[in-house]
Amino acid sequence: MRSTERSGTLLHGICLIVGTMIGSGIFISPKSVLLYSGAVGPCLLIWTACGVLSTLGALCYAELGTMITKSGGEYPYLMEAFGSIVAYLYSWTTIMVLKPSSFAIITLSFAEYASTPFYPGCSPPLIVTKCLAAAAILVITSINCLSVKLASYVQNFFTAAKLLIILVIVVAGIVMLAQGKTENFSNSFDGTTTSFGAIGLAFYNGLWAYDGWNQLNFITEELKNPFRNLPLAIVIGIPLVTVCYVLVNVAYFTVMTTTELLLSPAVAVTFGDRVLYPASWIVPLFVVFSTFGSANGSCFTAGRLVYASGREGHMVKILSYINVKRYTPAPALIFNGVLAIFYTIPADINTLINYFSFAQWFFYGLTALALIVMRFTRKNLDRPVKVRLVYLLWCIMVLVSCYLVLAPIIDKPELEYLYCTIFIFSGLILYYPFVYRKVNWGRKIMRPITMHLQLLMDVAPPEKTE
Numbered sequence: 421m422r423s424t425e426r427s428g429t430l431l432h433g434i435c436l437i438v439g440t441m442i443g444s445g446i447f448i449s450p451k452s453v454l455l456y457s458g459a460v461g462p463c464l465l466i467w468t469a470c471g472v473l474s475t476l477g478a479l480c481y482a483e484l485g486t487m488i489t490k491s492g493g494e495y496p497y498l499m500e501a502f503g504s505i506v507a508y509l510y511s512w513t514t515i516m517v518l519k520p521s522s523f524a525i526i527t528l529s530f531a532e533y534a535s536t537p538f539y540p541g542c543s544p545p546l547i548v549t550k551c552l553a554a555a556a557i558l559v560i561t562s563i564n565c566l567s568v569k570l571a572s573y574v575q576n577f578f579t580a581a582k583l584l585i586i587l588v589i590v591v592a593g594i595v596m597l598a599q600g601k602t603e604n605f606s607n608s609f610d611g612t613t614t615s616f617g618a619i620g621l622a623f624y625n626g627l628w629a630y631d632g633w634n635q636l637n638f639i640t641e642e643l644k645n646p647f648r649n650l651p652l653a654i655v656i657g658i659p660l661v662t663v664c665y666v667l668v669n670v671a672y673f674t675v676m677t678t679t680e681l682l683l684s685p686a687v688a689v690t691f692g693d694r695v696l697y698p699a700s701w702i703v704p705l706f707v708v709f710s711t712f713g714s715a716n717g718s719c720f721t722a723g724r725l726v727y728a729s730g731r732e733g734h735m736v737k738i739l740s741y742i743n744v745k746r747y748t749p750a751p752a753l754i755f756n757g758v759l760a761i762f763y764t765i766p767a768d769i770n771t772l773i774n775y776f777s778f779a780q781w782f783f784y785g786l787t788a789l790a791l792i793v794m795r796f797t798r799k800n801l802d803r804p805v806k807v808r809l810v811y812l813l814w815c816i817m818v819l820v821s822c823y824l825v826l827a828p829i830i831d832k833p834e835l836e837y838l839y840c841t842i843f844i845f846s847g848l849i850l851y852y853p854f855v856y857r858k859v860n861w862g863r864k865i866m867r868p869i870t871m872h873l874q875l876l877m878d879v880a881p882p883e884k885t886e
Contacts, residue, residue, distance in 0.1 A: 428643040432572050433636050433653030434660075436717055439579035440632035441661045442586070443526050443714030446668055450687050456622035460673055461608035463622075467669055470626035471662025473820055474633040476813050477784060478658050480791050481637050482651040486804040487794070491641040492728030493634055493721070494787045499732065500798065501790035505848075508855060510783050511729040512847035518780055519722035520759035522631070526718055527553040527560075528764060530711035533686075533704050553764045556712065560719045561757035565743070565750045568642065571720050578713025585706035586664045589688070592695045593671020601674040611678075617831020620824055624777055627824070629665065632714070633658050634784075638721035647804040719756065726752035731882070734855060738870045741879035750877055778825045778837065779844060785821025788814050 428436075450463070457463045490496040495514075499507035531552035535544035564571045613619065636653055640646050672687055675694045684690040692703030727749035730739030743750045792814050794801065807813060829837050853859045874880065 428572070428639060428649070430649045430653055432576065433643060433649050434657045435572075435576045435579040436639070436720070437632065437636055437653055437657035438661055439575050439582070439713045440635045440717030440721070441630055441658075441714075442579075442582050442664065443529070443629075443632075443711055446586075446629055446665055446688075450669055450672055451682055451684065452625035453622050454678060454681060456613065456618045456625065458613035458618075459609055459611045460604055460678060462612045464608075464666060464669055466619075466622050466626050467666050468662065470623060470630050471658070471665060473627070473816075474630045475654075475658045475662070477788070477817055478633045478654045479807050480788050480813055480817060481634050482654050482805050483803060483807050484787070484791055485637045485640050485650045486647050487798075487801050489640050489646050490728065491639050491724040493638040493725055494783055495725060495728055495732075497787055497790045497794075498783070501793045502786070504734075504855070505851065506786070507732075508734045508851050509844060509847055510786075511725065511734050512850075513779055513783075513844050515722075515726055515729060515735065515756075516759070517843070519718070519725065520756055521763045523557065523715060523718045523722060523756065523760040524553065524763035526711055526715040527556040527760070530556055530708060530715060533711065534708045536704065537701075550764050554761050556715060557719075557757050557760050557764070560712075560716050561753055563716065564719050564723060564753050565746070565748050567746055568748055571716060574716050575713060575720065578709050578716065581706055582710035582713060583664070585703065585710065586668055588696070588702070589671050589691065590664070590667045592691075593667065593674050596671070596674035596695065604673045604677055615831065617827050620827030620831065623820075623824060624828070628777070630661065632717065633661075635717060635721045638724045642724075651805045719753065719760075722756045723749050723753035726756055733858075734851075736866055736870070737881070738866075738873050738879075740882065741874060741877075742882045744878055744880050750879055751873065754877075778829065779840060781821045781824040785818050785825070788817035788821070 453466055454460075454463045457466050484497045488496050488500055492511075493514075495507055495511055498510050528549060531549045532544065535548050535552055538544065563574055613622075633654075636643070636650055636657075640650065643649050672681060672691055675691060676684065676687075680690075681687060686704075686707075688703050688707055689700075692700035696703065726735060726739050728740075729735040730737055730741075730752065739752045739755055740749075741751050742748065791807075792811070854862050
């Protein structure tokens, strides 16, 4: 049978990048970035710098994605540059924690905004939010299992919806500026933080809102003409998001002081209540659309990493199987969805993702290093897109990655960082017997399980392509 289809167009690529990046972050993260940066001026600079950094990282990924046209994001690049162990540790950490927990956080944000109108004057009960988040995970996973095209149409629709609400907020902000609402921009650098760790945390929260700039590399095998569409979608999508984010933050500051913004439970909703009333209800509605679209993009790409890892033997083989009728990686998508539902159960999942963020940026820096390594070790590989200032970009990416990995740990060392590191390397306990040695008893256990799951889900191994 054939593997996943090449159905991704340039429009789909742009919508995937924009739709995944613009989730709940721009409607929530402004508080966190402002809190750690200390003032309006550095807050806007950090939002701009995060956009520039995301664009630089994506340019490195454009060369990697057109040089190694395999799905799975950083996974095939780390495999090619550093070998099996590094790629395995990346897939272990990302598949088991980073991707499903991110999916869970986005759907929890969706559930909170969707349920709030039904509980006026108070927060919705935690059980309602968690059940609604679990239901959203089931719906999104089902959509992605049913059809790649259906998932693409869903992504395109919700991307258009979130760009519409951002346009409304930006235009409203421009009107406020034209009316002279500029007092919050005077002395905008007063109170700027000078803490090494606080600046790092401000970037963490800003980059969380920009997370998704590398998503297109997870579906390279499904893109039509990836040599053209991958870099073009990156060059169009990420600067578009950067402009949107900066202008939305400017709009917020036209009607809210720094104190008011920090005290607001939902910045975008507060903005809507003050500027768009009596039509302020459109803001929470479109935030729901935005988070749902972002969750769909997260699920879409996460399934491809699980699929790629299973294909290489770093996860159980059933995860690399494709539905024989719909040509979707159903087992991989279901596995990611089940883990995401489990991650909705803990009381404070945000703490978990904060502690594991340093691991994400460690792998980003390692991927940037892989680009340089392969300039020397894989000189024969065709490079349709070759970044000319690659060494400068590499230096910037590695330095920023090191800063974002080390700054919070140095500023506020906690045992949780050690626990996260132990978890990452604990993957080697499974790697040695099941991946490196390929023990027979492991295969004997998995063979009947794989057969029954294959019959249950109507899936089969993809064709092997070189």
